[in-house]
Amino acid sequence: MSRAFDIEKYLGRRREQIERALDKVVPAGKNDGGISAAMRYSLIGGGKRLRPILCLAAAETFGKPAAHFVQFACGIECIHTYSLIHDDLPAMDNDDMRRGKPTLHVAFSDAVAILAGDGLLTLAFELMAGRGLKGAEAARRLEALSVVSRAAGFRGMVLGQALDIYYEDREIAPAMLKTLHTNKTAALIEASVVSGSILGQAPSHTLKPMKQFGRSLGLAFQIVDDLLDATGDEELVGKQLGKDGSKATYPSLFGVEGARLLARRETDAALNSLKRVKQDTSVLRAIAEYALNRSY
Numbered sequence: 362m363s364r365a366f367d368i369e370k371y372l373g374r375r376r377e378q379i380e381r382a383l384d385k386v387v388p389a390g391k392n393d394g395g396i397s398a399a400m401r402y403s404l405i406g407g408g409k410r411l412r413p414i415l416c417l418a419a420a421e422t423f424g425k426p427a428a429h430f431v432q433f434a435c436g437i438e439c440i441h442t443y444s445l446i447h448d449d450l451p452a453m454d455n456d457d458m459r460r461g462k463p464t465l466h467v468a469f470s471d472a473v474a475i476l477a478g479d480g481l482l483t484l485a486f487e488l489m490a491g492r493g494l495k496g497a498e499a500a501r502r503l504e505a506l507s508v509v510s511r512a513a514g515f516r517g518m519v520l521g522q523a524l525d526i527y528y529e530d531r532e533i534a535p536a537m538l539k540t541l542h543t544n545k546t547a548a549l550i551e552a553s554v555v556s557g558s559i560l561g562q563a564p565s566h567t568l569k570p571m572k573q574f575g576r577s578l579g580l581a582f583q584i585v586d587d588l589l590d591a592t593g594d595e596e597l598v599g600k601q602l603g604k605d606g607s608k609a610t611y612p613s614l615f616g617v618e619g620a621r622l623l624a625r626r627e628t629d630a631a632l633n634s635l636k637r638v639k640q641d642t643s644v645l646r647a648i649a650e651y652a653l654n655r656s657y
């Protein structure tokens with residue numbers, strides 16, 4: 362990888378590749394009660410696509426072509442999109458804007474948004490288990506699928522969301538805030554990196570550092586998300602900011618400067634983990650720096 366590597370260009374290319382694939386996984390349907398339109402409304406044309414990009418970049422790190430795993434990576438993006446749809450519902454965070462447009466329940470209805478989330482979550486497993494997947498034999502595919510399933514469920518993202526709700530009006534210690542963020546956000550990011558590594562036939566001794574890379578990157582990503590909520594530009598972020606007011610966040614516990622320092626520290630921890638991987642990790646490093654310095 363040359364020193365002139367342009368991360369923005371790389372991310373743009375990968376986003377387009379994922380966007381094209383997502384467009385096909387939920388085709389516009391007819392006489393379906395509007396479910397495909399609702400799923401497409403949230404899934405297509407927005408979002409940074411960080412999780413699928415990490416999955417593909419991890420597979421590429423171990424020399425396997427990203428194109429073989431786009432379908433699997435789309436599955437991860439479907440899980441992420443479902444979580445945003447359900448998180449935005451009135452019974453959860455009650456958000457009106459997401460990815461620069463009205464949230465799904467505002468544009469359609471609560472019932473349709475719940476169903477569209479369910480549709481995307483189940484579609485994710487169909488895609489990740491899918492027969493169309495090239496370059497990974499069934500055992501690897503199953504292992505990667507199991508890593509993502511665990512991270513998305515009650516020992517990962519759903520647990521994080523439950524803790525988030527539980528601590529909304531309770532005091533939270535810094536260690537519990539870290540547990541909450543690790544599960545709510547870092548678990549799926551970590552699983553994106555680990556599943557991509559597994560699909561890319563990473564040597565087994567590299568899986569631990571890749572996992573640590575994903576976890577630290579995921580935690581840094583959530584701290585930056587908190588910082589953007591406190592100090593970001595609403596138009597760039599594409600949703601209403603300052604809504605975390607009643608929640609425990611890194612800036613509310615450590616101050617804005619303290620949270621910035623912690624995000625830098627977690628990013629450095631992520632980069633340090635990669636020192637134990639002999640393959641060329643420059644793309645993953647560049648993604649970690651991008652995630653830290655992003656403005657949306």
Ligand code: GRG
Pocket residue numbers: 407408409410411441444445447448460518519522545546582583586657
């Ligand atoms: C099970 C009913 C039920 C609901 C599930 C699991 C869950 C609700 C919500 C997950 C928690 C969640 C939404 C975490 C937020 C993580 C986060 C930082 C989201 C923003 O991710 P970005 O910035 O978004 O990658 P884009 O729009 O770029 O894809």
